[in-house]
Amino acid sequence: MLPFSRVAIIGMGLIGSSIARAVRQKMPTVALTVTDADAAVRERVRELDLADQVTDHAGAAVVDADLVILAVPLGAFAEVGAEIAPELAANAVVSDVGSSKQHVVDALEPVLPSHVHLIPAHPVAGTERSGPDAGFADLFEGRWCIVTPAANSDASAVARLTEFWTRLGAQVETMDPRHHDRVLAVTSHIPHLIAYSIVGTASDLEEVTRSEVIKYSAGGFRDFTRIAASDPTMWRDVFMVNREAVLEVLGRVTEDLTALQRAIRWGDADTLFQRFSQSRDIRRAIIEAGQDTGEPDFGRHSES
Amino acid sequence: MLPFSRVAIIGMGLIGSSIARAVRQKMPTVALTVTDADAAVRERVRELDLADQVTDHAGAAVVDADLVILAVPLGAFAEVGAEIAPELAANAVVSDVGSSKQHVVDALEPVLPSHVHLIPAHPVAGTERSGPDAGFADLFEGRWCIVTPAANSDASAVARLTEFWTRLGAQVETMDPRHHDRVLAVTSHIPHLIAYSIVGTASDLEEVTRSEVIKYSAGGFRDFTRIAASDPTMWRDVFMVNREAVLEVLGRVTEDLTALQRAIRWGDADTLFQRFSQSRDIRRAIIEAGQDTGEPDFGRHSES
Numbered sequence: 139m140l141p142f143s144r145v146a147i148i149g150m151g152l153i154g155s156s157i158a159r160a161v162r163q164k165m166p167t168v169a170l171t172v173t174d175a176d177a178a179v180r181e182r183v184r185e186l187d188l189a190d191q192v193t194d195h196a197g198a199a200v201v202d203a204d205l206v207i208l209a210v211p212l213g214a215f216a217e218v219g220a221e222i223a224p225e226l227a228a229n230a231v232v233s234d235v236g237s238s239k240q241h242v243v244d245a246l247e248p249v250l251p252s253h254v255h256l257i258p259a260h261p262v263a264g265t266e267r268s269g270p271d272a273g274f275a276d277l278f279e280g281r282w283c284i285v286t287p288a289a290n291s292d293a294s295a296v297a298r299l300t301e302f303w304t305r306l307g308a309q310v311e312t313m314d315p316r317h318h319d320r321v322l323a324v325t326s327h328i329p330h331l332i333a334y335s336i337v338g339t340a341s342d343l344e345e346v347t348r349s350e351v352i353k354y355s356a357g358g359f360r361d362f363t364r365i366a367a368s369d370p371t372m373w374r375d376v377f378m379v380n381r382e383a384v385l386e387v388l389g390r391v392t393e394d395l396t397a398l399q400r401a402i403r404w405g406d407a408d409t410l411f412q413r414f415s416q417s418r419d420i421r422r423a424i425i426e427a428g429q430d431t432g433e434p435d436f437g438r439h440s441e442s
Numbered sequence: 443m444l445p446f447s448r449v450a451i452i453g454m455g456l457i458g459s460s461i462a463r464a465v466r467q468k469m470p471t472v473a474l475t476v477t478d479a480d481a482a483v484r485e486r487v488r489e490l491d492l493a494d495q496v497t498d499h500a501g502a503a504v505v506d507a508d509l510v511i512l513a514v515p516l517g518a519f520a521e522v523g524a525e526i527a528p529e530l531a532a533n534a535v536v537s538d539v540g541s542s543k544q545h546v547v548d549a550l551e552p553v554l555p556s557h558v559h560l561i562p563a564h565p566v567a568g569t570e571r572s573g574p575d576a577g578f579a580d581l582f583e584g585r586w587c588i589v590t591p592a593a594n595s596d597a598s599a600v601a602r603l604t605e606f607w608t609r610l611g612a613q614v615e616t617m618d619p620r621h622h623d624r625v626l627a628v629t630s631h632i633p634h635l636i637a638y639s640i641v642g643t644a645s646d647l648e649e650v651t652r653s654e655v656i657k658y659s660a661g662g663f664r665d666f667t668r669i670a671a672s673d674p675t676m677w678r679d680v681f682m683v684n685r686e687a688v689l690e691v692l693g694r695v696t697e698d699l700t701a702l703q704r705a706i707r708w709g710d711a712d713t714l715f716q717r718f719s720q721s722r723d724i725r726r727a728i729i730e731a732g733q734d735t736g737e738p739d740f741g742r743h744s745e746s
Contacts, residue, residue: 213711237661262658265738266725272738282657311657321654324644326661331702332636333662337721339698340628343691350625352727353586353615354566357541357630358637358669360734365662367725370718377706377714387647388703392696394643398635399692402681407517410681414674417641421570421671423656430664434569434576436740 140165141298141305142231146203148196148218150174150183151369152264153235154209155273158188160306163275173199174270175210182270197225205302208234212375215245228253231295235261237322237372239286239315241379255295258315259285261308262326266367279307280428286315316383323383327376328391330365331384334373337366444469445602445609446535450507452500452522454478454487455673456568457539458513459577462492464610467579477503478574479514486574501529509606512538516679519549532557535599539565541626541676543590543619545683559599562619563589565612566630570671583611584732590619620687627687631680632695634669635688638677641670 145161145168147154154172161168172189173196174180184192193199200206200222210218215236226232232254236242242258250256263281265272283303287296300310313321340351340359351359377384401409425432449465449472451458458476465472476493477500478484488496497503504510504526514522519540530536536558540546546562554560567585569576587607591600604614617625644655644663655663681688705713729736 262661264661267738281660284658317649321650321658322661324647324650325655325658325663329640329662329666331706332640332699333665334718334721335699335702336633336636336695337724338717339691339695341720341724342698343628343694345621346625346628348724348727351629352724352731352733354588354625354629355728355733356585357566357568357626358633359629360728361637361665361669362633363721363725363728363734364740365665366718366721368718370715373718374711374715378709378711381706381709384706385703387643388699388706390647391640391643392699392703394646395636395639395692395696398639399689399696402635402685402688402692405682405685407678407682411674411678413642414638414670414672414677416645417638417667417670420641420645420652420656421667423652424659424664424667427656429656429659430667431742433742434571436668436742438735438737438740438742 140168141301142168142205144169144171144203144205146199146206147172147189147209148199148207148222149209150179150188150270151209152268152272153261153277154207155183155188155270156275156277157207157209157235157306159273159275160278162188164305171199171203175214179270186270188270196221200225200230202227204230205299206230206232208232208236211372212236212238212241212379213371215242216249219246219249223249223251226251226254230254231299232256233259233299235259237326237376238380239284239318243288243315255292257285257287257291257296257299259283259299259303260318260322261303262322263308264368266364268369276307278303281308283308283310284313284318285310286313286318319380320383320387323380323387327380327384328387330368330373331377331388332391333362333366336362444472445605446472446509448473448475448507448509450503450510451476451493451513452478452503452510452526453513454483454492454574455513456572456576457565457581458511459487459492459574460579460581461511461513461539461610463577463579464582466492468609468611475503475507479518483574490574492574500525504529504534506531508534509603510534510536512536512540515676516540516542516545516683517675519546520553523550523553527553527555530555530558533599534558535603536560537563537603539563541630541680542684543588543622547592547619559596561589561591561595561600561603563587563603563607564622564626565607566626567612568672570668572673580611582607585612587612587614588617588622589614590617590622623684624687624691627684627691631684631688632691634672634677635681635692636695637666637670640666
């Protein structure tokens with residue numbers, strides 16, 4: 139039996155449109171209603187035929203839905219929550235895909251009616267692309283989806299959301315929202331911040347031109363430009379709401395970078411060698427865990 | 443006419459063995475002699491049949507060669523230079539593939555005889571793999587090779603080295619060695635240092651386990667682990683010899699990162715949005731310049 143029969147998705151960017159495609163493919167009998175705040179996106183979603191119904195307003199999308207997924211930037215949660223609240227059906231599961239989970243609780247709990255189940259979730263998957271054309275049905279295949287229920291959440295609602303993500307191809311893990319925010323600060327937010335920062339620095343130097351940075355980017359820099367090409371609105375909001383965890387981890391990052399800087403300044407070759415020798419194990423473990431390709435250079439062929 | 447008829451390669455790691463394979467494929471009549479300081483590598487090179495001759499000592503490899511390429515870690519240049527000096531033929535071109543060029547001049551010029559042409563070079567290409575099995579013939583295809591001749595270098599020797607790299611598939615650019623070192627600090631050395639640093643930090647936190655870092659690495663962290671899996675000896679030497687340029691650029695990097703940190707702390711959403719919005723252009727330019735794949739997520743398929 140399917141965990142949900144009527145699914146509503148608010149926000150049809152990369153993640154929302156990937157969920158829509160995956161639902162269509164893996165649970166074709168589900169009635170799927172979607173919306174987006176941007177009229178051009180709604181039009182494109184209709185052209186691509188990604189859902190049974192495309193509504194102009196979030197409130198209309200959630201009527202009768204037994205699962206509602208918010209796939210909007212974190213800064214829009216409180217507003218969307220207030221907009222859908224009066225229309226939510228009794229016992230509906232309200233979930234999301236946001237990259238910071240305590241904020242989802244803080245923004246939605248005050249505005250949602252008590253007759254729905256708020257169960258935040260975060261599929262740890264994506265690409266650097268944005269918009270409804272960027273999505274694809276197997277984005278979640280083999281990736282982890284972290285669900286962060288409250289202590290008093292309805293167990294069967296949690297089980298149904300878990301089943302939903304499992305059917306989309308994900309492996310599901312349960313976590314406390316604050317711990318999630320700290321883990322993701324390390325594995326996602328800080329890497330994006332550093333990538334954005336380095337790309338900005340490299341584009342803005344006096345003595346090395348932008349054209350030189352582009353030409354010789356295959357030395358390593360180009361890797362950073364991929365995640366730095368991600369959606370700026372989404373990432374601005376992540377850093378606004380997950381401030382505490384990000385600043386804490388960033389403190390450790392700059393501390394460790396300063397130690398390497400000092401080793402370079404004083405010619406401490408042994409320290410550098412020892413630090414550099416420890417990274418291969420974690421790369422190997424990530425590949426063994428199925429979380430990255432084992433092909434050299436990500437298997438990319440850039441001559442094309 | 444081929445630019446060189448007898449080529450010697452000292453060091454048969456990723457780059458040296460890729461040159462050997464490319465010479466075999468694209469200039470099959472060249473007599474190719476190679477060596478490596480590691481007996482196990484020499485044995486493997488014989489098994490893979492990567493050269494006409496594999497000698498046990500660098501001195502023996504360069505006899506009668508009209509092109510000698512050093513493909514050893516930068517810390518070994520002075521020693522290898524002294525070892526080959528007495529055996530070098532008159533008018534031989536002595537070149538290399540090192541990632542810092544002023545050091546190559548400083549290490550080799552004092553030990554080489556005046557009857558050879560020292561013309562340093564640096565193909566900006568590679569993968570995270572090491573050793574003779576990691577090389578492949580089209581590694582240099584479409585990549586840039588930077589040649590850094592001295593003001594008084596023999597023009598025809600420079601032209602022949604340029605022709606050699608062009609035949610290997612590279613585009614050749616000429617540059618002053620000090621400027622090269624600064625450009626590569628930005629496009630290669632700093633990205634590697636940051637990647638090594640972040641991977642080290644993430645592996646060594648109290649409140650987020652190594653297993654969590656691995657499981658949720660698809661959020662962005664996994665991208666950093668690729669270049670952080672590069673050869674630790676090679677990279678230790680890069681930071682030892684290109685200290686000045688690396689420290690200078692690192693100062694800018696930490697300055698810009700501190701500005702972003704401050705924006706996060708004070709909730710300055712506009713600054714973050716503005717900074718994050720500038721990166722897509724440079725990604726697009728790199729793809730248009732043929733220096734990276736245009737496929738989302740590097741075109742990788744990590745489920746395999």
